[in-house]
Amino acid sequence: MNELLNRFPENPLLRPTDARPSRADMVVECLLNPGAFRYQGKTGLLLRVAERPQPEDGWISTPLLDPTSAGGIRILRIRKDDPDLKFTDPRIFSYKGRSYLTTLSHLRLAWSTDGVHFVVDPQPTLMGAGDHEAFGIEDCRVEFIAGRYWLTYSAVSAFGVGAGLISTTDWQTFTRHGMIFPPHNKDCALFPEKVAGQYRAFHRPSGLGIGGNFIWTSSSPDLLHWGDHRCLAITRPGQWDCERIGAGASPIPTDRGWLAIYHGANAKSRYCLGALLLDRTDPTRVLARSTDPIMEPVAEYEQTGFFGNVVFTNGHLLDGDTVTIYYGASDSVICGARGSIKAILATL
Numbered sequence: 001m002n003e004l005l006n007r008f009p010e011n012p013l014l015r016p017t018d019a020r021p022s023r024a025d026m027v028v029e030c031l032l033n034p035g036a037f038r039y040q041g042k043t044g045l046l047l048r049v050a051e052r053p054q055p056e057d058g059w060i061s062t063p064l065l066d067p068t069s070a071g072g073i074r075i076l077r078i079r080k081d082d083p084d085l086k087f088t089d090p091r092i093f094s095y096k097g098r099s100y101l102t103t104l105s106h107l108r109l110a111w112s113t114d115g116v117h118f119v120v121d122p123q124p125t126l127m128g129a130g131d132h133e134a135f136g137i138e139d140c141r142v143e144f145i146a147g148r149y150w151l152t153y154s155a156v157s158a159f160g161v162g163a164g165l166i167s168t169t170d171w172q173t174f175t176r177h178g179m180i181f182p183p184h185n186k187d188c189a190l191f192p193e194k195v196a197g198q199y200r201a202f203h204r205p206s207g208l209g210i211g212g213n214f215i216w217t218s219s220s221p222d223l224l225h226w227g228d229h230r231c232l233a234i235t236r237p238g239q240w241d242c243e244r245i246g247a248g249a250s251p252i253p254t255d256r257g258w259l260a261i262y263h264g265a266n267a268k269s270r271y272c273l274g275a276l277l278l279d280r281t282d283p284t285r286v287l288a289r290s291t292d293p294i295m296e297p298v299a300e301y302e303q304t305g306f307f308g309n310v311v312f313t314n315g316h317l318l319d320g321d322t323v324t325i326y327y328g329a330s331d332s333v334i335c336g337a338r339g340s341i342k343a344i345l346a347t348l
């Protein structure tokens, strides 16, 4: 087993049964991909809670946010033998030529005093809002910049997947800033500080045809308006990250440059973690990149679940040389692992 990131012996830290469904007619299918932060001496995770209606034999059904329906949710219900249904991935299906997710995700807070044992809030913290989030909100990164927590997340709807921005100071009241990167875009993470006088972000536009699922970086004067878009890293044919790559949480400032943990998947959708080292004053320059993953799905809970063979991180915390990553395993459960930043840098 890889030694760079040591898994918590308590893994999985959180399972779907640890979160109460948002409604009596829903089931929590997955708890996954948390953003991580500290607030008032506690460790906070902003979980992705993926729900679906109670399963029914012979039917596939998925919830969609719809303010005109009772309770704000409409259930799309399709017979499994309907010839217009195409179902090849547990996460997605298509019906009459349109794509849908099998689950509806919201974001929910969980709190801990030791970073290991978390108590999940009984209610959703943030639900998708408006027609650009009708299929839910997912995979939130949290960064504290200039006195506010900034939340970047995937906003999913029939119009595509884009990156949304929300901010808060107290985790009770939230300001929505709208979509900052339009579809198709996800895996948006903010740098913790300005670089050369500008805010900076990673994001992942997907090129159809020419191009691919690559990590880009952009700069902004105000966190809302983004420009100076540059492709930072691309997939590597024949390697563990040959199919798609995307940023994890914010990059870590080190004396050798910005250390960015990213996820990479191969053609079999096996998700591993790797690292990029970027120039500290010009983060559009890649100084080094992992040859081998720094973490692979090898534990049983990382190989078996809703969507197996996945380790996916979008949240970490720093304590001196130690990075604690929180991650989704098999898109089912939430886990933790800890490693030395110097040891990761030594591989680059």
Ligand code: MAN
Residues within 6 Å of the ligand: 033, 091, 138, 139, 271, 307, 310, 312, 328, 331
């Ligand atoms: C995509 C996203 C993630 C998910 C992985 C693996 O990158 O939907 O939320 O964890 O796929 O399924």
